Amino acid sequence: MAAIPHTPMIEVRDLRKTYGALEVLKGVSFDVARGEVVVVLGPSGSGKSTMLRCINHLEGYDGGEIRIDGVTVGYDTTSRGRNPHSEAVNARLREQVGMVFQSFNLFPHRTAIENVMMGPVHVRGVAKRQARELAAALLHKVGLSSKADQYPAKLSGGQQQRVAIARALAMQPKVMLFDEVTSALDPELVGEVLRVIRDLAQEGMTMIIVTHEIHFARDVGDRIVFMDDGVIVEQGPPERILSNAAGARLRTFLRRYQGDYAAGA
Amino acid sequence: MRILVGNLPYLLQGALVTLLLSIAVVVLGTLLGVALGIAATTRSRLARVLVAAYVFVLRGIPVLVVMFVGYYAFPAAGLRVSAYVAVGLAQIVYVAAFVAEIARSAILSVPEGQIAAARSLGMRRRAILRQVILPQATRIAVPPLLNSALTAVKQTSYASVVGVWELTYAAREIVERTLAAFQIFLGVMAIYFLICYPLSLAARWSERRFAFVH
Amino acid sequence: MDYAAQTALFLIAQFPKLFAGFLITLGIAAAAIPLALVLGLLLLAPRMSRNRIARGGAIGYVDLMRNTPLLVQIYLIYFGLPVLGFYPSEFTCGVVGIALQHGAFLVETYRAGIESISDRQWDAAKAIGMGRFKAFRVAILPQALVRILGPLGNQLIVLVKDTSLVSAIGVAELTMTGKVIIERSAASVEIFVAVALFYLVLTTILGALFRVAEYRMAERLG
Numbered sequence: 026m027a028a029i030p031h032t033p034m035i036e037v038r039d040l041r042k043t044y045g046a047l048e049v050l051k052g053v054s055f056d057v058a059r060g061e062v063v064v065v066l067g068p069s070g071s072g073k074s075t076m077l078r079c080i081n082h083l084e085g086y087d088g089g090e091i092r093i094d095g096v097t098v099g100y101d102t103t104s105r106g107r108n109p110h111s112e113a114v115n116a117r118l119r120e121q122v123g124m125v126f127q128s129f130n131l132f133p134h135r136t137a138i139e140n141v142m143m144g145p146v147h148v149r150g151v152a153k154r155q156a157r158e159l160a161a162a163l164l165h166k167v168g169l170s171s172k173a174d175q176y177p178a179k180l181s182g183g184q185q186q187r188v189a190i191a192r193a194l195a196m197q198p199k200v201m202l203f204d205e206v207t208s209a210l211d212p213e214l215v216g217e218v219l220r221v222i223r224d225l226a227q228e229g230m231t232m233i234i235v236t237h238e239i240h241f242a243r244d245v246g247d248r249i250v251f252m253d254d255g256v257i258v259e260q261g262p263p264e265r266i267l268s269n270a271a272g273a274r275l276r277t278f279l280r281r282y283q284g285d286y287a288a289g290a
Numbered sequence: 291m292r293i294l295v296g297n298l299p300y301l302l303q304g305a306l307v308t309l310l311l312s313i314a315v316v317v318l319g320t321l322l323g324v325a326l327g328i329a330a331t332t333r334s335r336l337a338r339v340l341v342a343a344y345v346f347v348l349r350g351i352p353v354l355v356v357m358f359v360g361y362y363a364f365p366a367a368g369l370r371v372s373a374y375v376a377v378g379l380a381q382i383v384y385v386a387a388f389v390a391e392i393a394r395s396a397i398l399s400v401p402e403g404q405i406a407a408a409r410s411l412g413m414r415r416r417a418i419l420r421q422v423i424l425p426q427a428t429r430i431a432v433p434p435l436l437n438s439a440l441t442a443v444k445q446t447s448y449a450s451v452v453g454v455w456e457l458t459y460a461a462r463e464i465v466e467r468t469l470a471a472f473q474i475f476l477g478v479m480a481i482y483f484l485i486c487y488p489l490s491l492a493a494r495w496s497e498r499r500f501a502f503v504h
Numbered sequence: 505m506d507y508a509a510q511t512a513l514f515l516i517a518q519f520p521k522l523f524a525g526f527l528i529t530l531g532i533a534a535a536a537i538p539l540a541l542v543l544g545l546l547l548l549a550p551r552m553s554r555n556r557i558a559r560g561g562a563i564g565y566v567d568l569m570r571n572t573p574l575l576v577q578i579y580l581i582y583f584g585l586p587v588l589g590f591y592p593s594e595f596t597c598g599v600v601g602i603a604l605q606h607g608a609f610l611v612e613t614y615r616a617g618i619e620s621i622s623d624r625q626w627d628a629a630k631a632i633g634m635g636r637f638k639a640f641r642v643a644i645l646p647q648a649l650v651r652i653l654g655p656l657g658n659q660l661i662v663l664v665k666d667t668s669l670v671s672a673i674g675v676a677e678l679t680m681t682g683k684v685i686i687e688r689s690a691a692s693v694e695i696f697v698a699v700a701l702f703y704l705v706l707t708t709i710l711g712a713l714f715r716v717a718e719y720r721m722a723e724r725l726g
Contacts, residue, residue, distance in 0.1 A: 081410055112415065120412030130407035134425050144411040147421055189407075196411055350661075350707040351700045352668035354679055359696045366692040440571075447573035451672045458576055471583035479572040479580070486571035 032095055034059045034200060034231045035080065041088030042075060049075050051255035052089065057200075060229040064236060064246035064263075068278055071252040073235045077202050080233070081122040082115050093122065094199055120148060123193030127205040129185040131177040137188045138164060138173040144196040156195075163191040167221050183214030190221055201225065203234040219245075239282050243267055251275045293470040294477040301474075304460035305481050311378060311456060312443040312485075319382040319442060320435060323389020328419070330394045341390055348387035353445050356384045357452045377449045385442050392438065396431035397423055429500045436493035443486055457481065511694050518685055518695065525681030526702050532595065532667040532677060536602040537660060543607025544614055551611050552618070562611070569608035575669050577601050582673045598670030606663050613659055617652035650721045657714025661707050668703075678702055 035057035042050040049072045057063050065073045078084045080091055082099045091098040098118060100107040110118075131140050141160035145151040151159075164173050167187040177185050186206055193201060203222065207215040219241050226232060226245050236242060242249055243263040250260040253274050259266060266275070294301075330341040348356065360380025364371050400423050408418045450459035461478040465471050547565070550558035569577075578601035585592060592600075625647070629638075671680035682699040685691055 083406055083409060116409070116412045116414050118412075119410050122410070124407075124410035126403060126407060128403050130401075130403040132404060132407075132422055134429075143408070143421065144413070147417045148412045148414075192407075192411070347700075347704060350704040350711075352665040352679065352703060354668040354671070355682075355696055355700050355703060358679070358683065359693060359700070362686065362693045362696065444571075444573040447575045448669065450575070451669070458573065458579070461576070462579060465579070465583050469583075469587065471580065471587055475576055475580040475584065479568075479576055482572045482576065483568070487567070490567070490571050 031059055033057060034061070034094055035233070036092040037076070037080070037089070038091070039089035040076060040079060040086055040091065042072075042079060042084070042086045049255055050079070050086070053252070053255070053257055054089075055250055055257060055260060057231060057233060059231055061247045062226045062230075062232045062234065062245055063248050063250055064234045064242040065250045065252060066236070066239065066242060066275075066278065067252035068281075070254075072255045073252050074204050076252070077124070077204050077233065077235055080200075081119050081124055081202060082110075083119075083124075085109070093118065116148075120144075120196050121199045123196060123198035123201045125186070125189050125193055125201070125203050125206045127208050129177075129182070129189045129209075131185055131189055131192070133177050136174050136176055137169065137180065140177070140188055141192045141195050143192065148196070160191070160195060163194055164188070166194075166224075167191045168217070181214055182210045183217045186210065186218045187221055190218070190225075194225075199231065201230050201232045203232065203236070205235055205237065207236065207238060237282055239267065239279065251278070253278070291473060293464075293468050294473040297464050297468075297474065298477075300464065301457065301460055301478065301481065304455070304457035305485070307455065308443075308446050308457040309485065311374065311446045311449070311454075314378055315381045315385055315446065316439045316442050319385025320389050320439070322382060323386035324393045326386060326390035327393025327397065330390060331397045341394070345387045345391050348384055349391070353381065353384050354448050354451060356380045357449060361452045373452070373454045377452055377454050381442065381445065381449070384445075385438065388438050388441075389435065392431050392434045393427070396427040399430055400426050432500055433493055433497040436489060436496055440486055440489045440493060443489065444482070447482070514689075514691060515694060515698050518691075518698070521681055521685060522678065522698060522702065525676060525678040526706075528595075528675065528677040529664075529667050529679075529702075529706075532599055532602070532670060532675070533664045535595075535599045536606070536663060536667070539599065539603035540606035540610055540663065543603055544610030547607060547611040548614050551615055566608045566612060569605045574601065574605045574666055575672060577605060578669060578673060594670065594673045594675045597673060598667070598675055602663060602666055602670075606659065606666070609659055609662075610656070613652060613655045614648075616655065617648040620651050621647050646725060650718065650725055653714060653718040653721060657711060657718070660714075661710055664706060664710065665703065 033056035037056070038054050040050050040053040041048070053072070053076055055063070065076070067073050075084065079086045080093070080098065085099060090100075090102060096118070099115065100109050131137075132143065135143065138157065138160045141163055142153070142156040145156040145159060146153060161170065161173060164170050167190055169184060169187055169191070172180060172184060172188075177188070180188065189206075206222075207218055210218065215238070219238065222232075222234065222241075223245050234242075234246070246263050248260060249263050249266040251258050251266065251274075258274050259272055267279070326341050326344065329337045332338070357377045357380045360376045360383075361373065364376050404422055405418060408422050413421070446456060447458040449456060450462065453459075457478060461474050465474045468474070547562050551562040551566070553559050553562075578598060581601050582594065582597040585597070629642070667677060668679040671677060671683065674680070676684075678699055682695050685695050
């Protein structure tokens with residue numbers, strides 16, 4: 026899990042974003058090394074989801090710079106200002122960044138395996154038979170081979186989320202972004218999803234995980250980033266951050282989620 | 291009953307014209323409307339404003355007035371077309387306004403999260419439209435589209451007021467000649483009922499079937 | 505004088521006639537709307553009754569109105585009543601025809617509003633000990649009214665547009681007036697554009713009124 030001394034996989038420099046009159050991101054900077062798992066904690070409204078969506082350019086940003094594997098995301102900054110990238114360039118970037126959402130967002134009119142095949146078939150033009158084999162392998166990896174031909178409506182929340190992870194993995198991304206992926210799940214279904222994420226981490230996938238599950242953060246994270254009110258307040262290894270030496274705001278946050286923390290402590 | 295039966299061949303010719311006119315109006319009006327509805331969901335502000343204005347104006351005036359405009363517009367522009375074409379085009383333009391709104395609303399009802407998921411896989415706009423949005427939007431749109439078709443069929447009768455010969459026009463001709471109002475008009479209502487009721491049943495069936503989509 | 509100025513002057517000259525036609529249109533709508541609203545209410549009880557014959561009759565009437573054109577219904581009344589010895593005015597025939605058709609549509613609007621109130625509301629009212637009718641009046645009706653307001657407004661706008669059909673039997677409402685002006689002068693499409701504007705103003709105002717009413721009522725119910 027140690028960082029490899031290459032250029033970082035993700036570089037975020039002084040990221041700023043404003044919604045109307047509200048400044049949501051006020052200059053966020055951090056790096057993610059290859060194979061590193063960064064867990065982002067913070068209260069709602071801290072800007073963590075927005076930051077994630079800026080990284081794969083689902084949303085634009087107003088200041089600063091984001092790079093993935095050395096390539097700038099969304100804009101080219103020249104001496105004369107910013108040129109936004111074309112939609113084609115942005116789409117190609119998103120092929121390399123997988124994202125899993127809080128509300129799963131599976132396509133209800135397609136079966137599980139068809140959902141997983143969506144990316145390869147309709148973005149990369151992979152032949153259906155090949156795509157199906159790849160999809161079947163991925164579903165097996167997340168433990169859902171038996172549900173391949175089911176429609177999402179027939180699957181539990183945890184199962185749907187695992188299909189969503191498989192769908193994102195089908196594009197063989199360099200980076201995986203997880204946006205509160207267990208927040209909408211019944212407690213007993215959370216474990217199966219976290220297990221899949223842990224396996225991915227152990228395989229060396231570079232990941233940013235936004236979550237409330239503090240014990241999971243401690244378990245899987247190489248580094249914790251604590252965000253509040255649009256800035257990074259603290260970051261560091263879990264042992265240091267989550268111990269009693271934590272700063273005031275982080276302590277308040279942890280106290281609110283005391284239950285989870287105590288469970289994993 | 292004798293007068294009705296005696297004039298039945300004439301009325302059935304009128305019914306045929308009504309049917310053909312209805313099919314042309316429904317098919318072309320729906321196609322145009324769907325295209326406009328899709329255009330209204332693009333990022334182009336101009337497209338959205340134009341379609342919104344189009345829908346607002348046409349839905350706020352009677353179809354009969356649109357038909358009159360169509361009827362007089364062509365000669366005014368120096369073009370000679372048959373009344374069928376003029377009034378038919380007018381009705382197509384009218385139907386398209388309602389269909390555009392149906393299509394636009396159906397497209398927008400596909401949850402944004404799915405579009406975000408499709409985008410984050412790297413899908414481009416056209417692929418998202420074809421693979422994610424349209425399959426779902428179509429199911430939502432079918433019941434109101436069937437109702438719109440039903441209305442369009444009944445509205446073909448209004449073309450008679452503008453001077454286009456179809457079933458209602460034929461009926462009025464006969465009644466003005468024979469004064470057998472009840473026989474003829476009730477008979478014509480029966481013919482319209484036979485044409486419309488299957489559509490009406492289909493609309494109701496589709497409402498039940500596609501009621502629970504998400 | 506150039507074309508645009510000429511046309512403008514012509515339209516302004518015709519304004520009084522068009523406005524008179526507009527007033528007749530308003531008159532038809534004003535007469536037909538209350539009749540339709542009441543007819544819908546009268547049909548509501550049979551439509552929702554548990555008696556299969558009553559319900560079947562109401563549904564049959566609604567289906568008949570739904571699947572035949574309003575124009576033919578108006579013709580039936582206008583040409584048919586004299587045969588029976590009645591000679592109502594064209595205005596009356598038009599109003600009656602419109603009311604009969606829209607009463608059928610309105611009963612479905614009413615029904616949808618009432619049925620959209622979840623059963624739990626009914627149960628709640630009954631649990632407090634209200635009788636069926638009182639429960640309806642106090643608990644269901646106010647909520648149903650708010651939900652009805654939107655579709656009701658739309659339906660009444662359709663009614664206002666349908667008044668144009670009585671031009672077919674010679675009533676000098678707005679559409680007929682436009683047609684007459686064209687036939688008697690050198691005017692052309694511009695007249696019907698002016699006619700369209702009158703209707704557009706009317707339907708827009710009506711629509712806005714209903715949206716405001718819906719908003720206010722929803723606010724009051726909290």
